[in-house]
Amino acid sequence: MKNSAEIITDKTLFQKSAPVSTVVIKDEEEIKKKMKQATIVGQVILGVGIIVLWELLTRFGILDTYYWSSPIIIVQTTWIALTEGTLLFDIVYTSGSTIIGFILGTIIGACIGLSFWWSPLYSRISEPYLVAFNSIPKLALAPVLVILLGIGFGSKVMLAFLMVVIVTALAAFSGVKAIDYDLENLLFSLGAKKHQVFTKVVIPSSMPWIISSLKINIALALAGAIVGEFIASRHGVGRMILYAGQIMDTNLVWVGVVALSILSTLMYVATVYLEKLLTRGN
C-alpha cells in the first residue's frame, strides 16, 4: 500500500554547517547613541554658524545694520530693554494672554467637539456653522473685539481664545466621528449608561485628536495675542515691536522678534511635554 504522505526526518536535510566568518557585529544601541550625539553637535554648529555669519555679514557691510541689526547689537539692546525698559513685563504679558487663551480655548473647544457625541441631530445641525465660523479670519475681528473689550488684557486673551477654540472643537469632533462603534456597543452590552460610555470610551478615544491640535493651537494663540497688541495695547511684546517700528528703531524690532521666537519655542517644547504627559500609555 502506498503511503498518502512521505515523511523525512533527516538531520542532514535541515542542518548545513555554516561557513566560519570573522564579521564584527555592531551594537545597534551604540550606533543609535552615536547618531544622537552627532545630531546634537550638528545642530549646535549650524545654529552658532548662522549667528556668526549674520554678525560677520553686518561687520563687513554686506548687510546693512540699519535693517538687519546684528546679533551683538541685539544682545546689547535686549540688555537695555530688560534693565531700563519693560521687556520682562512685556514678555510676561504676552505669554500670559497666550497661555490663558490657549488653555481656555483648548478645554472649551474640546468640550464643544465632544458634546457632539451626545446627539447626532444636534451635531449635524451645528457642524456647518462650526466650519463656517472656522473659516472667518478671526484676526480681522480684532478691532471689534478691542472696541468691545477694551485695550486691556481681556481682548488679547479673547483673540488667542478665538484662534484656538474652533480648531480644537473640529479636531475633537473628528475624534468623536472616528470612535469604533463596536467599542460603544461593547460598553452598552456590559450595561453601561450613556455617561459611562462617554467617560470610558468617547473621551479617551478622542484624546489623540485633541492632543494633535495642541501644537498648532499654541502658535495660533500666540498670533492672536500679538495681533491684539498690534491693534491697541499698553503692554506686550507685540506692542513693543509696533512702537519700535513707528520710531524706526529696527534694533528694538529685532529684540521683539527674537523674544517672540524664544517664547514660541519654549511654549512649543512645553506643549510637546504636555502631549507626552497626556498620551502616557497610549
Add this chain to the structure above:
Amino acid sequence: MEGRFKLEIVNNTKIFKKNGKEFIALRDVTLQIPEGRFVSIIGPSGCGKSTLFNIIAGLIKPTMGQVLLDEKNIIGENGHVGYMLQKDLLLPWRTILENVILGLEVKGYKKSESEAKALPLMHKYGLKGFEKHYPRELSGGMKQRAALLRTVLYDSDIILLDEPFGALDAQTRLVMQNWLLQIWTDLKKTVLFVTHDIDEAIYLSDDIYVLSPRPGRLKTKVTVNLPRHRSEETMASKEFVELKQLLLNLLKDEENDSKIV
C-alpha cells in the same frame, strides 16, 4: 421537553425598513437553551446571526417575539449576558487588567474588589504576567483570552461568543478552543457560540443549530453526542467525520434552498 430553560428565545422576528422596503433579518426564531449547555449556531454569512446576538444582548429589540432569561423577559435590556465579538475590542489605553475588569467597573464595583476577582482568573487562565501590559503588546490569541476573561468575569451566567476565534491562525485557534472548553467546564456557564467553522462547532458544542440565510430561520438542530473531555483525537474519530459530513450536507441544502427562493 417541559424542563426549565436558562434562556428562551421565542418566535423572534426582526424586520428592518429602508426606503419603504422591508427586509426580514430573522423570521420566527425559537431557541431553548438549558443551563450549562454549549450551543453553537452555524450558517452562511448574512443569516442574521449577529442580529440574533444583538437582540439577546439587548442592543436592539426584535420586531416580534420574546427573550426570556430565567423566565423573565429581557427585551431591550443591557447587561444580562456577556457578549464577545471576533474583534477583541480591548480599550487600547487601558492595561490588560484594567480591560478585564471593565464590566465590573461599569457595574460599580470598587477597583480593589474587582481586581481581587480578576487576578486569580488571569493567573489560572494564562494571562499571568500580562496584567500591566497594554493590548498592542499582546498576540492575537492573548488578546482574545483577555477579551473572553472580561466576558466571563462579568458575572453573567450566559456568554455569547460571536466568532471569537475567527481571526486567529489554525494552531492558535486549537489552543484557544481547548482553553475555552476548560473555562466552560470550570465555571459552568451557558455558552452560545457563533461560528463559520464546522469543525469548531462539532468540537466544542453539545448542540448545533443550523441557521438558514435571508430571512434567517432555524431549521435543524444537531445534538453532538461525542463524549466530553474532547481532544485532537476526537477530531479524527469516525463519529466526528460523520457529523461533519452531515452538517456539510445541511449547509449545502440551505445554500440550494436560498438560491431557489
